[in-house]
Amino acid sequence: MLLIVIVFIFVLIAIGLTWFFLAKDKGTKEPVSALWIALGFGLLGAVAAGFVESLIIPIKALSGGPIGEVLLASLGVGIIEEFFKFVPLALFIYHKSYFNEHTDGVIYFAIAGLGFGIPENILYSVQFGAHAAILRLFLTPIFHAATTGFVGYFLIKSKIDHKPLYKTGLALAFAMVIHGLYDFGLSSGNTIFAIMSFMITFGMSVGLFILYARATELDKEQGLSVVGNNSFCRSCGTNNPNHNLYCAHCGKYA
Numbered sequence: 001m002l003l004i005v006i007v008f009i010f011v012l013i014a015i016g017l018t019w020f021f022l023a024k025d026k027g028t029k030e031p032v033s034a035l036w037i038a039l040g041f042g043l044l045g046a047v048a049a050g051f052v053e054s055l056i057i058p059i060k061a062l063s064g065g066p067i068g069e070v071l072l073a074s075l076g077v078g079i080i081e082e083f084f085k086f087v088p089l090a091l092f093i094y095h096k097s098y099f100n101e102h103t104d105g106v107i108y109f110a111i112a113g114l115g116f117g118i119p120e121n122i123l124y125s126v127q128f129g130a131h132a133a134i135l136r137l138f139l140t141p142i143f144h145a146a147t148t149g150f151v152g153y154f155l156i157k158s159k160i161d162h163k164p165l166y167k168t169g170l171a172l173a174f175a176m177v178i179h180g181l182y183d184f185g186l187s188s189g190n191t192i193f194a195i196m197s198f199m200i201t202f203g204m205s206v207g208l209f210i211l212y213a214r215a216t217e218l219d220k221e222q223g224l225s226v227v228g229n230n231s232f233c234r235s236c237g238t239n240n241p242n243h244n245l246y247c248a249h250c251g252k253y254a
Contacts, residue, residue, distance in 0.1 A: 006133040014114040027101040042115020045084035078180025102215035109152025110145040117144035146204040
């Protein structure tokens with residue numbers, strides 16, 4: 001029963017984080033279909049990463065082996081997971097017309113990270129029981145969202161602010177390394193390294209909200225955000241200058 005409750009909390013946290021970002025978004029309302037697509041990319045990324053890891057990452061190397069092997073295996077996991085969380089969605093969404101505000105870089109990629117993290121958290125919880133689930137509840141509820149949202153922020157800046165794409169590559173490399181170090185701390189069996197993992201997940205999670213606040217300010221400075229209820233339709237993203245309750249374009253509740 002406790003395990004079911006914890007899994008339910010994981011899902012609630014994901015829903016709550018998504019709601020928070022969308023509620024605070026003052027720009028064009030994101031198409032609902034695009035948000036689901038981002039979530040789907042995250043889910044598929046989790047499957048792809050798990051398959052690749054099963055082929056090239058020795059399980060024993062992540063369960064108390066020599067410290068050097070644990071570190072290399074952990075970095076390998078970080079590289080694989082961050083790649084599959086970010087790159088497929090980036091290739092899909094970069095040229096989309098609705099990917100046009102600084103906040104979008106955080107929103108879409110954080111949702112992809114949540115899509116990746118939810119099945120992983122559920123799998124670990126079922127496999128290792130309630131105690132492991134409680135630990136992950138404190139350590140990883142939005143870690144995947146934070147690392148991918150971090151890289152997404154730099155991707156959207158390359159599109160809107162014409163920043164070099166290599167900066168996005170550097171951000172992705174940083175996310176891979178920080179993810180690998182996080183996994184290493186938990187797999188090492190060393191208390192000091194475990195504390196490092198907690199500091200990493202805490203710092204990245206706080207950083208996600210700081211980046212989103214910065215993205216919001218950039219949108220305001222560049223005239224990419226609006227103020228007012230129902231300025232855009234939440235369903236299709238069409239302009240709603242008269243603030244109608246129902247969208248004149250799609251007929252849905254604005």
